[in-house]
Amino acid sequence: MSAMRFTSRRTVLRGMMGGTAVTVGLPLLDCFLNANGNALASGKPLPAVFGTWFGGLGFSQGFWEPKTTGANYTMAQQLVPLEPFRKKINVFSGLKLYSDGKPIQPHATGPAVCYTGDVESAPHLASLDSLIADAVGQDTRFRSLEVACHGAPDSFSRRSATVRNPAEPSPIAFYARVFGADFADPNAADFKPSPQIMLRKSVLSSVAEQRQRFMQDVGVADKARLDEYFTSLRELENQLQLQMQKPAPLEACSVPNKNEKEAPLGSVVDDAMENHRLFAALLAHTVACGQTRVFNLMLSSAQSNFRETGSADTFHVVTHEEGTDAVLGYQPKTYWFQQQTVEALRVFLMAFDGIKEGPGTLLDRCLIFNSTDTGYAKLHAIDNIPLMTFGSAAGRLKTGYHIAATGDSVTRVGLTCQQAMGMQVGRWGSGGNQTNKPFSELLV
């Protein structure tokens, strides 16, 4: 933390302690939108938002890949429910991951490479979303937000080897975290910084001052780990600092109704679908209200344990046990579970595309990376892993394409996402999964 920030905080605090009315000596944000509603009055466009959306156990080989490549592809059978959004979706087929001779951990290696570019299933690198949050997530109330719909706090988002960003499994708790007492409506007429928030920040600052003493005698290995704690502390201070400023009005922001109900948190597929629906709506409002620029959503874990009430069979078990129907050409029950994933995607896209921002929608401003753990779950296959992106990152990514890149690493999509989000990065991933080839034909 720079001396500047300490000075500034103390000055602010003294001002607060000494007087009644508070004039916060902090930079003003761009306060008004332009006439079109798609940019701030200063001319800066509304910023791009990055998200990840994960659903376990993929799709059925041969039934999700579009038959033609390039623009104006035709949706394949399994993805037909997403047809209304086709022009905002890129589909990537043929991508795989390279194990570099290391043992494959079924269901863990896929997400590891998609999220970190590295084949180690015990991740020791920051995930894609976290790299992006480092670049774009500093000026929002939350650096990133993670949710999971299957009842557990699972998340593939990690800031480092020692910090995994846990997901919130309860929509009710998520609402309270984002839209609870600490939420400042950007469109509210009046704004008065709360003295409580100022004082909470002051307490955190005094905790931050313990750093030097606490880090004495700490071994090299533990230093990085404890530094992570202090990074999180600064993040929270920063969050409180932002809450003391009047937020810029955002036309598309409306505070969602408080949800009093949620489905039981667990692996019954209907419950998870209902909680996903609640999360999709809440996340869309959260993003529209400028609370974060990065989010991660998990519909199910890798090796999904979804099941129907009254059935002993989890989705994962079904993928392994079920025979392929000779007429249909796929595993029917597996296919049914996969269609739940497609339906959830449809609901999610509706929520984001349903919020208008100027001539476009919230979805257009987003770039959402959709991945899974395996190409063909029955065999724990690591070839032809289905990946998609949704939205154009505020116009920086062309959409509506099917890209067949057979034999290339999945990391090409991750690198493309980073560049579309404006990051100066030319190379991503490690070993056989390292790439310096984004899909430049999609980058604007």
Added chain:
Amino acid sequence: MRHFRNLLVSSVCLALGSLAPAVAAPEPPTTGGDVVIRRLTPDQYQRIVRDVFGPTIKVNGRFEPEPRVNGLLALGAGKVSVSGAGLAGYEAMARDIADQVVSPANRETLLPCTPKEARAADDACARQVLGAVANLIYRRTVSEGELDGLVRNAGAAAGELKDFHAGLSLSLAGLLVSPEFIFRKEVPAGSGDRIDAFSKASRLSFFLWDTGPDSELLRAAAAGELDDQKGLARQVDRMLASPRLEDGVRAYFTDMLGFDAFHTLTKDAVLHPKFYADVPKDAAEQTMRTIVDHLLVRRGDYRDLFTTRNTFLTPVLGAVYRVPVAETGANTEPSSWVAHEYPEGDPHVGLLTHASFVALHSHPGRTSPTIRGKALREVFLCQKVPDPPGNVDFTVVQDTGNAIHRTARERLKAHATEAMCTGCHKITDPMGLALENFDASGGFRRDENGVAIDTSGELDGVKFTNVAGLSKVIHDHPALTSCLVKRVYAYAAGHQPGVGEDAFVKYLTTGFSEDRYQLPALLRRIATSDAFYRIAKQETAK
């Protein structure tokens, strides 16, 4: 402000004289392990809050999960930090706890003073409150300078908010958000080859009680008594004689047995109608009661946990096991626990037949001999079973409706004809199949799909015909006790013992045998050893 679970506690108090090691073999030299910095587990956090502020204060919030490392969450706690969301969670929890402490409902009983003026700062009263709790929260003597800072925080906020209690609350919350509280940081002593006295106090306390040191232990640490063998033994014996030892033993076995998985365990309600909401809770508690009764109350041989016919049941569990359980407990108890002894010859023998084992290591609607066999090897024998490979077809194993392969044994046999599968299934299935009499919810069955279940098998060359035979083989397996010793030591010290500690672990294993496999003697041997506090010299980051 102490609160005990008070289950079996009156009988847990141990006869200390008999705890001295049976044979006074000299402790071998060790290199020591690393200094460890562990994040408090959710249970430890909650227990400390209860110890410091009393049982009326509730901890509301969600904790970040730890990874399991070498079979223990306790080792994972030494690998994690705190995420941004996690710290926001800690801060919210801290404010909530502090607000409860100073609330009008609690302040009279919990705070040792009242402010002269409720709408203003009162440094003397704030100092009294913060001084009373800061040492317990930071687990060391807090300096006057540090206390001054805490009092200043309380005073400044009280002045601003014109509310003494609101100011005090903010300062208290600061204590609970501090890394000094959230992380168990160990500090090398001046010599550099051992941890310092307060670090010793914490290692001891979290090991034996799963909570922070109490005032007496902190006093002994400050007075240098833990650096002296007699003084250390005095504290260890005091702690072993305390009813709180039950908390520590429960914490260890909850971790070792993977009972955190009960939080998310579900069974299909249609297929297993008796496995409703209370069953997982009671199943875990059945095993904990059996362990505490056998190891602490009866001072039993650890190996006998696998053959004992004694356990404790509730009416809920009685329905699962098909044993009539009369509610004979006090009427006010929410669930009545009854001691139960299965008759000679009954298949319910030992921990392996508890629902906490057979139901936890099953699919939601069907058993899995493979998962059970894997758990048995990994949890009790410290053996690692490899993960399944890629590109395998599992179809035949899972199809319980298969007309040809009607039992799990037949299905697995068909599956294991694939060469790449046989290797691992050989080391998991023969034991897992012996447990097939217990369905996925823990209920007993004799047949599957109309075919009598064959429970014969073998473990590491020893054959058996049923679960009683398997339990006896586990009981006699040499890895059973050496695994416990190694794991208890790793749990206590926070690291997997290294090569330089081999001789010490062997010494503990021999000692465990000489102590007739009594757990309290093992705990004492570790807690009073020199090796437990020894550290390899480390490079510090400046």
